[in-house]
Amino acid sequence: MTCSVMLEGEELWLLADKAVYWPARRCLLIADAHLGKASAYRSLGQPVPQGTTTENLATLDRLLAAVTCEQVIFLGDFLHGPGSHASGTLGALRAWRAHHRSLILVLVRGNHDKRAGDPPADLGIEVVEEPLLMGPFALQHEPQVHPSHHVLAGHVHPVYRLRGKGRQSLRLPCFQIGQRVSVLPAFGAFTGGYPVQVGKDQQVFVIGGNEVWPVR
Numbered sequence: 001m002t003c004s005v006m007l008e009g010e011e012l013w014l015l016a017d018k019a020v021y022w023p024a025r026r027c028l029l030i031a032d033a034h035l036g037k038a039s040a041y042r043s044l045g046q047p048v049p050q051g052t053t054t055e056n057l058a059t060l061d062r063l064l065a066a067v068t069c070e071q072v073i074f075l076g077d078f079l080h081g082p083g084s085h086a087s088g089t090l091g092a093l094r095a096w097r098a099h100h101r102s103l104i105l106v107l108v109r110g111n112h113d114k115r116a117g118d119p120p121a122d123l124g125i126e127v128v129e130e131p132l133l134m135g136p137f138a139l140q141h142e143p144q145v146h147p148s149h150h151v152l153a154g155h156v157h158p159v160y161r162l163r164g165k166g167r168q169s170l171r172l173p174c175f176q177i178g179q180r181v182s183v184l185p186a187f188g189a190f191t192g193g194y195p196v197q198v199g200k201d202q203q204v205f206v207i208g209g210n211e212v213w214p215v216r
Contacts, residue, residue, distance in 0.1 A: 003205055003212040005177060008136035008150045013067075014175050016210045017059050018185045020152070021067050028063060029139070031075040031154025034112065034188035036089035053089050056188060057096045064100070072103060073132070075154040075184060076110020076141025078119060090120060097123050108132050110141035110155065143183045150180060157186035159193030160206050160215060170208070171195075174215075177203040 002021070003014040013021040020029040035053050063069070079089075097105075105125040107113065119125045131138035131146055138149035143156060160174040173185035173193060179201045186193070198204045204215040 003214070005203075005205075007177065007182065010136060014205050014212045015063065016207050016212050017063050018173055018187045018207060019063055020175075020184060021063075021069070023067075025134070026068050026070040027134075028067070028069050028072045029075060029152060029184065030060075030072060030187045031141075031184035032077045032110070032157060032186035032188055033074060034077055034079075034186070035093065036079050036086060036116075052188070053092050057092060059187075061096075064103070070104060072105050073134075073139055074105070074107045074125075075139060075152065076108055076130070077112040077154065077188075078107045078110075078125070079113065079116035093119070093123055106132070108139055108141055143181050145180050150182065152182055152184065154184050154186065156183060156194045156196075158183050158196045158204075159185070160196055160198075160204050162206065162215075172206040172208045174207060175205040175212070177205065 002016070005012055005014060011023055013023065015021055022029065033056055035056060105123070107119065107125050107127045108130050109127060118127045130140040130142065131149070133149055136150055138146035138151045140146070140151050140153040141155050143151060143153035145151065158174050158176045159171050162170045162172060171193070174196065175185060176183040176196050185207065196204065198215055205212050206215055
């Protein structure tokens, strides 16, 4: 399920798979994939789940099957760290890329990309520094105000806690839409989250049950 919003005169679709689709540009925006994070932790001797990269790529395939897409722009933190260059992670990425050779891939470098190093050249990913200006938007990793463009960014992995009667609560990933800066949830399946509130002149859209809906 999707939720359509108008931002700076452009229609954007907020997707339940924690990505944004920009129909006018046939473009998917994805923040904080952190591919190979589990591999990086295992290289340090930490017992963490396997298969997270495969899960993330399967989600991306599902998105590509659902929308007409010519390019995917990653808003930073494509790979988690140096340990993400493990053969299993890169093998999965190469196999995925072989099925999507015509797809344009762009990475706006984030803080983890600087530690991990750029993706291997054979993946065919164009790597740029922030901001990447496109239409009315500044595509960034860091959610910092741009002097002339509305910022679409990641980095903080926003989550929102819904509270019910008594002590019931539910912590959900969310999109945080602001007047000058909007933040996407972390796409990666193995990431934490930073709690956000609904501030003045902001909208929060939570994700749960394969749906996206606004917090009233």
